[in-house]
Amino acid sequence: xxxxxxxxxxxxAEAAGQSVILKGWxxxxxxxxxxxxxxxxxxxxxxxxxxxxNDISKELLELAESLRSEYVIEVHGQARMxxxxxxxxxxxxxxxxxxxxxxxxxxxxxxxxxxxxDDTKEQESLRLKYRYLDLRRPSMQNMLLFRHKVxxxxxxxxxxxGFIEVETPILSKSTxxxxxxxxxxxxxxxxxxxxxxxxxxxxxxxxxxAGLDKYYQVAxxxxxxxxxxDRQPEFTQFDxxxxxxxxxxxxxxxxxxxxxxxxxxxxxELTLPLRRITWRDAMARxxxxxxxxxxxxxxxxxxxxxxxxxxxxxxxxxxxxxxxxAICAQDAGHMSRKELDxxxxxxxxxxxxxxxxxxxxxxxxxxxxFAKAMQGDSMQRLLDAVSAKPGDAVFVIADKKYVxxxxxxxxxxxxxxxxxxxxNKRYDLLWVTxxxxxxxxxxxxxxxAMHHPFTNVMEEDIPLMDTDPGAVRAKAYDLVMNGxxxxxxxxxxxxxxxxxxxxxxxxxxxxxxxxxxGFLLGAFQYGTxxxxxxxxxxDRMVMxxxxxxxxxxxxxxxxxxxxxxPMMDTPSAVQPEQLEQLKIRCVE
Ligand code: ASP
Numbered sequence: 001x002x003x004x005x006x007x008x009x010x011x012x013a014e015a016a017g018q019s020v021i022l023k024g025w026x027x028x029x030x031x032x033x034x035x036x037x038x039x040x041x042x043x044x045x046x047x048x049x050x051x052x053x054n055d056i057s058k059e060l061l062e063l064a065e066s067l068r069s070e071y072v073i074e075v076h077g078q079a080r081m082x083x084x085x086x087x088x089x090x091x092x093x094x095x096x097x098x099x100x101x102x103x104x105x106x107x108x109x110x111x112x113x114x115x116x117x118d119d120t121k122e123q124e125s126l127r128l129k130y131r132y133l134d135l136r137r138p139s140m141q142n143m144l145l146f147r148h149k150v151x152x153x154x155x156x157x158x159x160x161x162g163f164i165e166v167e168t169p170i171l172s173k174s175t176x177x178x179x180x181x182x183x184x185x186x187x188x189x190x191x192x193x194x195x196x197x198x199x200x201x202x203x204x205x206x207x208x209x210a211g212l213d214k215y216y217q218v219a220x221x222x223x224x225x226x227x228x229x230d231r232q233p234e235f236t237q238f239d240x241x242x243x244x245x246x247x248x249x250x251x252x253x254x255x256x257x258x259x260x261x262x263x264x265x266x267x268x269e270l271t272l273p274l275r276r277i278t279w280r281d282a283m284a285r286x287x288x289x290x291x292x293x294x295x296x297x298x299x300x301x302x303x304x305x306x307x308x309x310x311x312x313x314x315x316x317x318x319x320x321x322x323x324x325x326a327i328c329a330q331d332a333g334h335m336s337r338k339e340l341d342x343x344x345x346x347x348x349x350x351x352x353x354x355x356x357x358x359x360x361x362x363x364x365x366x367x368x369x370f371a372k373a374m375q376g377d378s379m380q381r382l383l384d385a386v387s388a389k390p391g392d393a394v395f396v397i398a399d400k401k402y403v404x405x406x407x408x409x410x411x412x413x414x415x416x417x418x419x420x421x422x423x424n425k426r427y428d429l430l431w432v433t434x435x436x437x438x439x440x441x442x443x444x445x446x447x448x449a450m451h452h453p454f455t456n457v458m459e460e461d462i463p464l465m466d467t468d469p470g471a472v473r474a475k476a477y478d479l480v481m482n483g484x485x486x487x488x489x490x491x492x493x494x495x496x497x498x499x500x501x502x503x504x505x506x507x508x509x510x511x512x513x514x515x516x517x518g519f520l521l522g523a524f525q526y527g528t529x530x531x532x533x534x535x536x537x538x539d540r541m542v543m544x545x546x547x548x549x550x551x552x553x554x555x556x557x558x559x560x561x562x563x564x565x566p567m568m569d570t571p572s573a574v575q576p577e578q579l580e581q582l583k584i585r586c587v588e
Pocket of ligand 1: 177198199200201237240488489490533534535
């Protein structure tokens with residue numbers, strides 16, 4: 001039996017006067033000549049241990065003098081209050097210290113290649129190479145604890161709501177999220193492969209078919225995408241599915257789970273139900289399907305206001321059926337010409353031709369890139385339409401509708417940051433609903449499913465599937481927090497005629513659809529309950545709630561940009577015999 005009496009962080013004033021047995025790592029040992037002060041660390045904190053040569057044997061003092069960083073030791077001693085002038089307010093245990101009576105070195109340590117302390121200046125690559133040491137840092141331990149709590153709260157909540165957690169296979173077949181699959185060669189049938197699941201999507205739908213009614217899972221998902229700063233090739237998703245429901249039912253469970261985590265961990269009361277905004281509104285007002293609603297500066301369509309204004313750029317855009325949209329940045333009129341030009345260059349990276357700007361000077365006069373071309377009172381009408389006051393700056397973009405709105409949305413975000421409009425302490429959550437069913441891909445010259453091919457259609461839009469597929473709205477919804485997509489879900493297609501139509505819109509022949517998803521389509525013929533679900537990223541949730549800066553900081557063993565793990569040195573070559581068994585030959 002472990003004879004430890006206290007964890008290091010528990011040796012506070014209450015323990016004073018008690019005999020203690022502690023085990024942990026030497027954070028540092030200071031030898032003041034005849035007296036050695038050791039900071040002993042474990043998961044719960046640090047406590048000071050004193051080896052005083054006046055009171056202990058020569059052997060014990062020698063042992064203390066031999067201690068180095070990261071040695072693992074066991075100490076027996078007495079906890080006592082420190083003298084008032086020796087209290088260390090930075091330590092939870094800073095009022096006490098442990099007077100050592102005996103100690104054992106359980107294991108020495110090589111000099112660690114990184115400093116194990118919170119305000120580390122070590123390179124991230126080095127920290128990740130020695131992740132097991134990096135994880136000894138208190139902030140990393142707290143993060144793992146925080147993550148554990150988030151997952152536990154979610155599990156408890158779902159259990160209370162009557163959901164059952166079911167584990168689904170990792171060795172699987174392609175799932176429909178549309179990223180590249182990680183493949184695993186099957187030795188027993190050379191030339192065939194498993195795919196690692198991009199999500200448990202198909203399994204969870206099959207579980208509804210199986211009559212499970214309410215399923216959830218803390219699920220590992222794998223997507224082989226080129227390294228993006230905010231993505232990991234494998235990630236944890238909180239995945240759920242329910243039968244006999246509409247979007248509101250799913251949203252109520254998800255926001256309830258969020259509210260439970262927020263209340264318990266951050267003591268923040270979310271106001272439920274969360275706001276809902278349709279995709280079209282989100283695009284029109286914020287130029288984004290994941291709007292940051294912590295600040296205003298909404299986009300306005302000024303097409304009607306500038307009709308016939310005389311400025312060719314606006315008039316030609318309107319004649320071509322395009323959009324002219326504007327934002328008014330309050331108190332941004334101090335911007336220099338150089339800053340305004342930089343904003344023009346910035347929006348061009350979002351494929352619009354340019355940015356028209358007008359600054360209302362404090363004395364009511366104008367500085368503007370296009371005022372000269374505006375005839376009559378059209379400039380004033382535009383300024384009035386966006387409620388521009390002296391000191392404000394107005395920005396206008398004219399282009400194809402969603403190109404213009406997207407660029408304006410990015411400008412809005414940039415100005416929000418630049419003008420300090422974003423309250424970083426605020427959590428603003430909302431649902432974006434009624435996503436389009438399809439998005440056109442110029443690259444593939446066909447429609448792609450915006451969510452995935454099993455996403456159901458708003459009933460009233462079913463006829464549009466034949467006449468105007470691009471305008472069809474799906475029963476799909478995203479949860480958005482502070483401008484970040486936290487998760488997405490949908491009601492699934494359970495009618496075989498709608499499913500067939502969906503596949504044909506995606507350019508699949510019936511045979512191709514059956515080849516890829518036959519097991520699901522076949523299963524759907526045996527009484528499929530109407531069903532739908534949702535999934536949100538746990539890594540991202542933990543990152544935002546804990547204030548971490550990157551996804552790598554909230555994973556015990558993350559991958560770096562190119563999907564590599566510097567600690568395990570993966571991916572790595574394998575033995576030729578292994579490839580032989582798999583009947584695989586590398587061509588390069
Ligand atoms: N499987 C979807 C995803 O991972 C989520 C869902 O529709 O439930 O994005």
